[in-house]
Amino acid sequence: MTARGLIIGAPRSGSGKTSVTIGLLRALARRGLRVRGAKSGPDYIDPGFHRAATGLPGVNLDSWAMAPSLLNQLATDAATDTDLVIIESAMGLFDGIPSEKGRSGSAADLARLYGLPVLLVLDVSGQSQTSAAIAKGFATYDPDVRIAGVVLNRLGSDRHRRLAGDAIEALSLPVVGGILRDPSLSLPERHLGLVQAEEHADLFAHIDKLADMAERSLDLDAIVALATPLAPAGGDQSFALSPPGQRIALAQDAAFTFLYPHVAANWRAMGAELVPFSPLADQAPDPSCDVCWLPGGYPELHPGRLAAASNFLSGTRRFASTKPVHGECGGFMVLGETIEDADGVTHPMLGLLGHATSFAKRKMNLGYRQARLSAPCPLGAKGSVIRGHEFHYAQTISQGTDAPLGEIADGQGNPLGTFGGRREHVSGTFFHAIARG
Template sequence: MTARGLIIGAPRSGSGKTSVTIGMLRALTRRGIRARGAKSGPDYIDPGFHHVATGLPGVNLDSWAMSPPLLNALAASAASDADLLVVESAMGLFDGIPGTLGRSGSAADLARLYDLPVLLVLDVSGQSQTAAAIAKGFATYDSDVRIAGVVLNRLGSERHRRLAGEAVEKIGLPVVGAILRDPSLTLPERHLGLVQASEHADMIAHLDRLADMAERSLDLDAIVSLMAPLAPSDADFSDALNPPGQRIALANDAAFTFLYPHIAMHWRNEGAELVPFSPLANEAPRDDCDVCWLPGGYPELHAGKLASAGNFRAGMQEFATTRPVHGECGGFMVLGEALEDADGVRHEMLGLLGHSTSFAKRRMNLGYRQARLLSNCPLGRASDVIRGHEFHYAQITTPGNDEKLTDLADGQGNPLGAAGGRRGHVTGTFFHAIARG
């Protein structure tokens, strides 16, 4: 079995793609259809919503960070276990980085590669017929990217719907959805994007409200009829990140959540066991594990509790004397000497690396990263190139004296200098690893 799919795109972030995608996925799942969500690019929050909405794990499909064979393998895997695959675009449909053709990281790359139709979500607040000009621009910008239908979002009235909808249909694009403004459908946000699905006490109720909206405001049958078969070939997982050990102690709670679904899936498929533990519950990694992984998340929101978790701190220090420990982004911050929270309060962290970080002195760090490893570590072997992504507001206030772990460059290969840290068995980086380069 292989799925039929389409891409949900928009001119920009904030147009309503996520609400439309989640509402569609939940509504289709309630109809008994095996629908699955995917996210173009490196976003690690939206796949969690896709998972809760459908019961099937989400997946990232990133044309920059993933080699074509790995991208095909992940797309084929997702398509083999679903009837319908809905791919949510990151940012605007064509937004990516300049470089090799087809490897910009944009959702448009996926539309070209897999010949998937695009459902264009337009936020028409503050405009009416002008929506048609925007839609026409999308329809003609790239002949290899097919806009198959339009959803009008944040309409103010029936008259507003009629003016915008008739103008769009006049240029030959079907309007398959019209959504009235409704603040109750908005998902809460914070500094790294949406508040995660796992943190909502009433998440299922909210997803069902979005599904009710989709049933009411979208022509789901027409949208399904627009979908095209997805059958990638030349698939190969050889560029996936290898499991760093046989039994991996994985920090997993509200402070440590950002592990890409495709990485966890591949590690398990390769025979590794993921053994979760909660630093916020003062748990330490189990002694029968052979490596410990601290993923990113929101330790800056829980710094005081982490600082007082004595069993966690002692267990991590003992573990690191004999076995590898790796931290990414938030995990990297916790491995350091101290973390300053948003109020400027300094909290002692694990001290397994020598740097200190601050969330009070904020500066956004965002973009793709290419990292050449300077030594063997849980990410790979010395001289391996790892592709990943960095997105955080914290910054290093005290660099420490540890060995650097990587030679870092941005997505276009511009050098950023040596980065990360290594001390004994302990390593860390501010970037999230996605795949081997």
């Protein structure tokens, strides 16, 4: 049977997309459907909630970072042995960057490419009939993006629902749900977004609460009926990131969490073995591995524990003396000389690269990036072009003297100079790799 697909969109972040998506995924899984979640942009956190809600791996579908063939392959994989794929939009439905047609990074790209309908989530707090004007704007903005239904979120009363819902349905847009305002439905957040699924206290109790909300407030049958077949054109993995080694020592704990599901899945599919270890538990990379990968995460919240993890520090230094070690974002911070925490206290780190970073002097760095490597490293061969993004608040307060990894540009190709650092077997960067360019 062909899987069906649906996109959950909204005018902006904070409209309630994630809560609606998680509740819908769980409620449909309770019915016995094989339902899978996906995220339209570079978000590490939401796929973890999708997996917790469904029991099936989540995936990112990023039209800017992923070449069309890779995007199609990942969409095909998501639709395999699945009844319904629900794609949650990042930010607003049409939000992306100016780029070639179909590669803006927006969820709207996926709606056009796969002909999928959009379920529009509207936060109607502070408005009633005006919500119909917003819905009409979405319905008419792009004739190739079809708004198939509307969910009203953060309603104040039944009367509020009638006022907003009747105005929208007068436009021949079906209202398939209305959710009363309930602060307890919100998921906790911190500086890089939601608190991650595995860290959420009473995770499954909260997911079930969102499912109860969905069963109570959404017309599940009507929403399932809105979905249409998801049948991507042919794809392949030729633009996927190759595994950096046969056995990959992967840092994995509350300080190191940001590895995209599709990256890990492709490494395994190509025969690589991921060997996890926990720096916070003072574990070092397995010396039998070929390469060590320190992913992004939240080392800035745990610098004291990392600085005191003598076995991790000495073991990683020994590993790096003969084998490659690569760090992304948080991993890059730990590869440096020091991290300054939010209180201004400086903690020594691995010292395998010469930079120093600070979480006390915060500045948000956010955006798509395209990088060209000037030397071989675990990201790829010399001259390789890698697409990804940056999202961090920490700043580099001392650059050190290491050679750069290469040249980097923003998502539109505007040069941003050199990036990252490399020294002997060690490399790192604030840049998160998603796919080959």
